[in-house]
Amino acid sequence: MGSDEARSGHPVTAMQWKNYSMERVVKTLPMPLAYRLQTADVYDPVTNKPRLQAILDHMSKEGRLEEDVAIRIVQEATVIFRKEPNVVEITAPTSTISVCGDVHGQFFDLVKLFEVGGNPDTQRYLFLGDYVDRGYFAVECVLYLAAQKIHHPNTLYMLRGNHECRHLTEHFTFRAECLCKFSENFFNICMEMFDTLPLVALLNGQFFCVHGGISPEVQTLSDVQKIDRFREPPAHGPLCDLLWSDPNSEFGNEKTNDFFVHNATRGCSYYFTYPAVCDFLNRNNLLSVIRAHEVQDMGYKMYKENKSTGFPALITVFSAPNYLDVYQNKAAILKYEQGKMNIRQFKNQDHPYWLPNFMDVFVWSFPFVVEKVTDLLLCLLSVCSDDELQEEVQHRGSVVGEGVSYNRVMNEYKVVKDKIESERPLRAQAQLSQERRQVLKTKILTFARLARLFEVLRVEQENVSKLKALSPNGVLPVGALAGGKETLLQALNGVPGVKSFKQAKALDRVNERMPSPTPVKASASVKPAAPAAATPSGTLGRATSMPPTSSGGSRTDIKNETPSNSRIPPVKTAVAAAQR
Known part of the structure; x- marks a missing residue:
């Protein structure tokens, strides 16, 4: 029994349902029923009323x-x-x-x-x-x-x-x-x-x-x-x-x-x-x-x-x-x-x-794709010196959080820099203006921070979804992603020492208001x-x-x-x- 047969337009039997569910990666989780109940499936021809048990079982x-x-x-x-x-x-x-x-x-x-x-x-x-x-x-x-x-x-x-x-x-x-x-x-x-x-x-x-x-x-x-x-x-x-x-x-x-x-x-x-x-x-x-x-x-x-x-x-x-x-x-x-x-x-x-706001899998996968794109951009833009980058991130540890650390950025930068400088004439190196190097350095750090944001989106999807549910219009608080996992957890936990129910109620308070326009x-x-x-x-x-x-x-x-x-x-x- 395959998925095509299960979606052929007819209700599946209990045995077919069991076989159908085995196609999933999580074997214990059955796939949603694709067949939509018709009038004949829902309404009893004798009473002309909906069949409650059929509706309940199906939904x-x-x-x-x-x-x-x-x-x-x-x-x-x-x-x-x-x-x-x-x-x-x-x-x-x-x-x-x-x-x-x-x-x-x-x-x-x-x-x-x-x-x-x-x-x-x-x-x-x-x-x-x-x-x-x-x-x-x-x-x-x-x-x-x-x-x-x-x-x-x-x-x-x-x-x-x-x-x-x-x-x-x-x-x-x-x-x-x-x-x-x-x-x-x-x-x-x-x-x-x-x-x-x-x-x-x-x-x-x-x-x-x-x-x-x-x-x-x-x-x-x-x-x-x-x-x-x-x-x-x-x-x-x-x-x-x-x-x-x-x-x-x-x-x-x-x-x-x-x-x-x-x-x-x-x-x-x-x-x-x-x-x-x-x-x-x-x-x-x-x-x-x-x-x-x-x-x-x-x-x-x-x-x-x-x-x-x-x-x-x-x-x-x-x-x-x-x-x-x-x-x-x-x-x-x-x-x-x-x-x-x-x-x-x-x-x-x-x-x-x-998924939040009924988003589809393509929208949901966007952070995964963008994270890899930002990694590529980091490599393309890493053309300023080690000392300049080191000076920018001194005393700040990692600029991009777990998984996209400063060392990772520097290693990728060095590989690309060595290749570029080996092919660049010495005279061309001398002509690179300080302003240009500063612009490139800023771009590197900007994309490094973007890499952090999208990695947080990928790794912390569950916490992001919870926080969106508690925020007006599904918008995250400013800085929630830039701060990484710790900031997300802090936003969810609210004030330390308060019970979880009170934390959630305090966070959700803004959603208790009648939405604009202001009454x-x-x-x-x-x-x-x-x-x-x-x-x-x-x-x-x-x-x-x-x-x-x-x-x-x-x-x-x-x-x-x-x-x-x-x-x-x-x-x-x-x-x-x-x-x-």
């Missing part, structure tokens, strides 16, 4: 679908999303529902998520957005989730995240991935689907589930229903806030009475405070806000309890483990069942390797809203004081003490971090 082996099939799946899911309201109400009196955070194109971890959460045929799911960008398998995530939505329109729910828009997908990786795997048309079809995704889910009448957070312009759930969601999210306003806002870094221990403060990290929207969340929950008779949007070292974070309920006012969940292949974080999902909230954690799965800046602060009974609809009043508490941050075991006069049904919570 898990890096296989793709024909573009018309992929477009059909996305468009059928779009029809379902379009019919859903801005606020999806999900009842969960007895059955289990898993609340999932950011996925970010990590398809093989998404498969693990469904293993941890259970079969969607028997379990319900709520995804909080950010299915694309950053990871290199976002197309697979979109197609698989869309196919699941077609099968389970009333038990699997997907909200919109801040990355489900044209602005961010063009700035990051999803558009480039669509062009690599399909076309611009497929990308536009996906954008149309993203425009239809609901914004908020109300879980069991108690939990306000959203991607980012609350907004000063959203006082009640009816305010969310009034938003026109079928469009590109703006740079300010309630739609922007629901997708972009974050909790204050001192959530629960603020030294301000402001409910909302401009979000300098994102460059748009707001930081919301603990009093703002408690006011929103009490105003709407809710128990907690569940959101995603921020990577967490343990996959989740539970914040300070609401004094009136004894339950965490805010919960963050993040479901992309080892985010960007750098963060080394765990992922988590929240499983809500019969009034009990469990947290299930899982680690990242191995996945196929993609309209929100006001420095927004005063809190008054209690519902005393505030006219659509107006903002002064803060009501909240009693301070001594603790904040995450909790591992939380008991709900719902007041007897509250309409919120009792909820028991136990964080059972079942690590997979």
Whole structure:
């Protein structure tokens, strides 16, 4: 069984697949499937719905679908999303529902998520957005989730995240991935689907589930229903806030009475405070806000309890483990069942390797070629004296780093110099001006430094790829290559003594901002809203004081003490971090 037969246009059998994989240099790594699934392969003629297992098996082996099939799946899911309201109400009196955070194109971890959460045929799911960008398998995530939505329109729910828009997908990786795997048309079809995704889910009448957070312009759930969601999210306003806002870094221990403060990290929207969340929950008779949007070292974070309920006012969940292949974080999902909230954690799965920005092997091999070319140029230009070169690099050790050392440059220079000078008349040697020699010397050192840059690119490809993933637009920091391996590692490691997760988060901070053009800046602060009974609809009043508490941050075991006069049904919570 050869590669030609495997690529003949028909699915391969298990035995053929085994033989096919043996053609690779790494025998244990099978080649990607070249056959693209057709409509007959994907759609069941009886149910007229996608075959989920066939899609999963095929994409898990890096296989793709024909573009018309992929477009059909996305468009059928779009029809379902379009019919859903801005606020999806999900009842969960007895059955289990898993609340999932950011996925970010990590398809093989998404498969693990469904293993941890259970079969969607028997379990319900709520995804909080950010299915694309950053990871290199976002197309697979979109197609698989869309196919699941077609099968389970009333038990699997997907909200919109801040990355489900044209602005961010063009700035990051999803558009480039669509062009690599399909076309611009497929990308536009996906954008149309993203425009239809609901914004908020109300879980069991108690939990306000959203991607980012609350907004000063959203006082009640009816305010969310009034938003026109079928469009590109703006740079300010309630739609922007629901997708972009974050909790204050001192959530629960603020030294301000402001409910909302401009979000300098994102460059748009707001930081919301603990009093703002408690006011929103009490105003709407809710128990907690569940959101995603921020990577967490343990996959989740539970914040300070609401004094009136004894339950965490805010919960963050993040479901992309080892985010960007750098963060080394765990992922988590929240499983809500019969009034009990469990947290299930899982680690990242191995996945196929993609070159940065979906580059092909020819572009990737460019540093190898240029390194050899610079070596040749060094030989051609080495016509100045030993003393001049020695003077230039004195006290600097190697000018070109490991593998392209000063001694190597000098040895090549001497060979060429001896040959040239043996053929050059003595009178011609005397006529070589000092300025000319200086120019040649500069060229030699310049190409020596270029040789170093391209050798670093060749030898340190993995570290370069990691650093590009953490840099805006995939651009390396200035001097990262010129400094060699040590500079690359220093850039990746960040400040000495800080944990790896914090290092990665600090490096990636610039990518948390809304990309240019710069959005309209929100006001420095927004005063809190008054209690519902005393505030006219659509107006903002002064803060009501909240009693301070001594603790904040995450909790591992939380008991709900719902007041007897509250309409919120009792909820028991136990964080059972079942690590997979």
